[in-house]
Amino acid sequence: MYQQEPPSQRTTIKRIPQRGNYERDTIYEILDEGLICYVGFVVDGQPFVIPTAYGRVDDTLYIHGSPASRMLRSLQQGIDICVTVTLLDGLVLARSAFHHSMNYRSVVVFGTATLVQDAEQKLVALRAFTEHVIPGRWQEVRSPSRSELAGTLVLSLPLVEASAKVRTGGPNDDAADYDLLVWAGEIPLQLTATTPIADSRLLSQIEPTYVSHYKRRRD
Template sequence: MHQQEPPSLRTTIKRIPQRGNYERDIIYEILDEGLVCHVGFVTDGQPFVIPTAYGRIDDTLYIHGSPASRMLKSLQQGIDVCVTVTLLDGLVLARSAFHHSMNYRSVVVFGKATLVQDAEQKLVALQAFTEHVIPGRWQEVRSPSRSELAGTLVLSLPLVEASAKVRTGGPIDDEADYQLPVWAGEIPLKLTAATPIPDSRLHTEIKAPTRANA
C-alpha cells in the first residue's frame, strides 16, 4: 500500500484537482527521474527562481553549490522556499487552439532549507547528487578533497509538504469540434542521451559509463 500524506493548504491541488497525487511513491519517482529542479525564493523583496541539480535521500531533498551563491546564502537563513521538478512527456494537439495541452509529471515542494554541517552527512549528500545523474559514478571518480568539501555548501529540504500533478492521455475537445478535418493526438517526448563525446585528454581505452550510452 502506498503511503499518502494528507495535503497541506499549500500543496493542495486547486486547478484540476483530479490530476493531483499525494502518494510518496509517485512523488519520489518523479524526483528521481528528473535532473533539474527550480528553486523559488524571495530575498530583499525580490523574487528569484534558480535552476539547479539536486539529489534525494529517503524523504529529504538536497541542493548544493558555492558559498558565494545568492540562493544558498539566502536559503540557509531559514526563509520559505518552493522547489519544482517537471517532466514533459508529450505535446497534446487538439482540434481547437484552446484545448491544446501537454502531458507532464510534476512535483512541488514547500518548506525551509537547513544547512548541512556534519561532514559525513555532507559527503553522503554529495554522493547522492552524483549517483542521481549517473548511477555508479561515485565509485569511479576521485572523492572530494577537504578543500572542495569546505568550498561547497549543502542544504537539506524535508519532503513533508510535497505534491505531484500528472496529465496523461489525448486531447479533450468540444463535442462539436470532433467533426473538424484537423489532426489531433499526442506527440510523445522523451529525454534521451546522444553519443558520448570523450574529453580530448581521455585515454582511449577508457569506456563511457553505461548510462551515458542509454
C-alpha cells in the same frame, strides 16, 4: 482520481484537482527522473527563481553550490522556499487551438532548508548528487578533497510538504469539434542522450555502460 489527502493546505491541488497525486512513490519517481529543479524564494521583497541540480536521499532533497551563492546564503537563513520539478512527456494536439495541452509530471515542494554541517551527511548528499545524474559514477571518480568539501555548501529540504500533478492521455475536445478534419493526438517526448564525446586527454578508451547506455526514464 487519487484519494490520498494533501499533507498541508498549501500543497492542495486546486486547479484540476483530479490530476493531483500525494503518494510518496509518485513524488519520488518524478524527482528521481528529473535533472533540474527550480528554487523559488524572496529576499528583501524581490522574488527569485533559480535552476539548480539536486539529489534525493529517502525523504530529503539536497541542493548544493558555492558559499558565494546568494541563493544558498539566503536559504540557510530559514526563509520559506518553493522547489519545483517538471517532466514534459508529450505535446497534446487538439482539434481547436483552445484545447491544445501538454502531458507532464510535476512536483512542488514547500518548506525551509537547513545547512548540512555534519561531514558524513555532507558526503552522503554529494554522493546522491552524483548518482542522481550518473548512476554508478561515484565509485569510479576521485572523492571530494578536504578543500573541495570546505568550498561546497549543502542544504537539506525535508519532503514533507510535497505534491505531484500529472496529466496523461489525448486531447479533450468539444463534442462538435470531433467532426473537424484535422489531426489530433499526442506527440510523445522524452530526454534522450546522443553519442558521447570523449575528452581529448582520456587515458582509457573503455566506455562505461552508464555512458554508452545513458538514459533518464526509469523502466
